[in-house]
Amino acid sequence: VQLQASGGGWVQAGGSLRLSCVVSGRPSGRFAVAWFRQAPGKEREFVAANRFSGNYATYAESVKGRFTISIDNAKNTVYLQMNSLRPEDTAVYYCAGSSSVILSALRSRTAYTNWGQGTQVTVSS
Numbered sequence: 001v002q003l004q005a006s007g008g009g010w011v012q013a014g015g016s017l018r019l020s021c022v023v024s025g026r027p028s029g030r031f032a033v034a035w036f037r038q039a040p041g042k043e044r045e046f047v048a049a050n051r052f053s054g055n056y057a058t059y060a061e062s063v064k065g066r067f068t069i070s071i072d073n074a075k076n077t078v079y080l081q082m083n084s085l086r087p088e089d090t091a092v093y094y095c096a097g098s099s100s101v102i103l104s105a106l107r108s109r110t111a112y113t114n115w116g117q118g119t120q121v122t123v124s125s
Contacts, residue, residue, distance in 0.1 A: 001025050001114045003033075005095045008119030011085055015123070019080040021095030021116055026076075029053035032101035033078045035069065036109060037091035038118070044094070048080060049106040058106050063089075085123045092118035 007019040023033065034049035048069040050057040057069055068081040078095060096112035105111040 001027070001097055001099075003095050003097050003114055003116030005093065005116040005119045008093060008121045010122045010124065013086055013123055013125050015085050016081070016083045017085065017121060018082065019093055019095075019119060019121075021078040021080075023076045023078065023097055027052045027097070028099065031097060031099050032106055032112070033069075033071070033095060033097045034106065034112060035078075035080045035093055035095055037089075037093045037121075039088075039091040042091075044109055046107045046109065047093070050078075051106075056103060056106065060107075082121070085121075087123050087125045090121060090123050092120050094118045 002024040004022045011017055029052050031052045035047040036044050037047050038044040046060050048059045050069050054071050066084045070079045095116045098113045101111045
């Protein structure tokens with residue numbers, strides 16, 4: 001399984017961006033996908049996750065109400081809609097996937113076996 005992320009860029013605070021992550025192959029409904037981010041000098045942190053069935057969306061507290069993870073099964077694509085962006089959202093964003101993530105581990109970085117390349121998101125104040 002390969003994942004290809006895109007959609008990053010520069011935006012002013014309060015603006016919006018949508019990230020995309022194309023998953024190769026035929027992911028089943030149980031296949032888990034997640035977005036993580038890493039700011040300079042910080043550890044990679046969880047942002048949002050779901051299964052391809054679309055029934056288990058979960059978010060970090062810092063983005064809840066502002067970000068939405070969605071899945072287009074026909075296109076094998078996972079989106080991260082980011083609204084009301086803040087300077088502290090600036091980071092490299094990574095999508096990750098795995099076919100063997102239990103629900104309690106959806107937020108765990110170590111649970112994901114496949115990672116896409118990162119895409120830079122920069123939010124200016």
